Amino acid sequence: MIVSALHDAFAARPGAVVDGGTISHYGDPMREQRRLAAGSAVAVLGDRTVIEVAGDDRLTWLDSITSQDLTTLTAGQSTELLILDPQGRVEHAAGVLEDGSSVWLISDGADTEALAAWLQRMVFRSRVTVTVREDLALLGFFAGGDAEAGVSAAAAAPNGVALVWADPWHAVQAGGYQYSEVVEHPGAEYHWRVAIVEADAAASALSAFEAAGLIAAEALRVAAWRPRWGGEVDERSLPHESDWIRSAVHLSKGCYRGQETVAKVHNLGHPPRRLAALQLDGSADVLPTAGAPVFAGDDEVGHITSVARHFEDGPIALAILSRRAPTGDLVVRADGVDIAAAQQVIVPADAGATADVPRLTRLSRRAEGQDPRRAQA
Structure with missing residues (x-):
């Protein structure tokens, strides 16, 4: 500071x-x-x-x-x-x-x-x-x-x-x-x-x-x-x-450190983890902090990365989860208290695998309008 x-x-x-x-x-x-x-x-x-x-x-x-x-x-x-x-x-x-x-x-x-x-x-x-x-x-x-x-x-x-x-x-x-x-x-x-x-x-x-x-x-x-x-x-x-x-990686640019992994995961799909948004139970007295574990049943499937109280949505959080974590409701454990969490998927488990992109990064420019989720280079 x-x-x-x-x-x-x-x-x-x-x-x-x-x-x-x-x-x-x-x-x-x-x-x-x-x-x-x-x-x-x-x-x-x-x-x-x-x-x-x-x-x-x-x-x-x-x-x-x-x-x-x-x-x-x-x-x-x-x-x-x-x-x-x-x-x-x-x-x-x-x-x-x-x-x-x-x-x-x-x-x-x-x-x-x-x-x-x-x-x-x-x-x-x-x-x-x-x-x-x-x-x-x-x-x-x-x-x-x-x-x-x-x-x-x-x-x-x-x-x-x-x-x-x-x-x-x-x-x-x-x-x-x-x-x-x-x-x-x-x-x-x-x-x-x-x-x-x-x-x-x-x-x-x-x-x-x-x-x-x-x-x-x-x-x-x-x-x-x-x-x-x-x-x-x-x-x-x-x-x-x-x-x-979405905002920080250009898939069609030239070589830089780490580009091979970026292209491989994008072209083949299945990143090992995925970000999710959680709507937390507002009746709990405890607000979890970053690092709090997230469970699906008895299995720990990830952890909280950011948490806040929103003026309209109440207690909310972002969590990084295992790719294999279920997409339904989860539980966040904070100070020994289990907090119910409704999950909204941000990154799907098969992210990249369903992207209609050419296999070679250098050819990844696509005709305008083919995929509304893809920005044009």
Whole structure:
């Protein structure tokens, strides 16, 4: 957590509860959720950090080492990327914003040091520099409300482009693929934005906006089934398991570390685990935490990755389950209490196997309109 005048100003507001250096809530997380979802409130994202990648080779270099096609990114465009290990497992994740002179990466704070160090090791002779920008802070808000114009105006613009990242999760991105088979994906309404601001200079300019805490922001993320490095990623995570190919993987781009596994699992199907959404029994006094085991009968079939109380849906969670876990109701065990959980399948057990794609990755471009779940490259 980077302490700044902006953080201090929001933390000094009435009712603010600061936990571990971040602002959790202001006394009424449900009201904060409603205001945040309506675009009338902003949240100081003290659990995230900015990394600047500058230099002439920044886009081609990042393209060569990550899951995303970045070579054609233009000033003001947003996307996201994953960095995979040689076995295709997720190591790092970041939001991406290009401003014509630099690429701005938004990462979970707990991953920033490792991500920046890995990027530094990969520079070699490329004309790039990697800098963790501790002078910058992040504000989250939803597009379409009262906060958008004011926060966007307060965003830093060192190269003439306002630094506002548009989360791509609201739709299947070019080169991506959605495994979820729901007709109305909850992510379609998730028009999340993150403004990069000069932490000290923006404090007074943003004083008029209503504030929401991180608990509110997380509840809306969980409701949208949106995966996050700090929630859904562990040492075994493949992007297929959480439907992250939807927004962070380009299936038609060239070689990068882990690509063979991405192509194999997508073309042949059957990722070993799958993400599910759980509607928890609201009568229980206990709300499970990340890591709580999930059972089908007497068999442990997975664990909770993220949990929240939603202002409309009540207690909800995301869980990573074994591919063979049944698709019916489950039980979450928290502090010795069994909590009934209605399951909604996000990633089917046969994800990828039913995808009508050519077997060779380099030929995976398809004619427009053949599959509504597949974005066009």
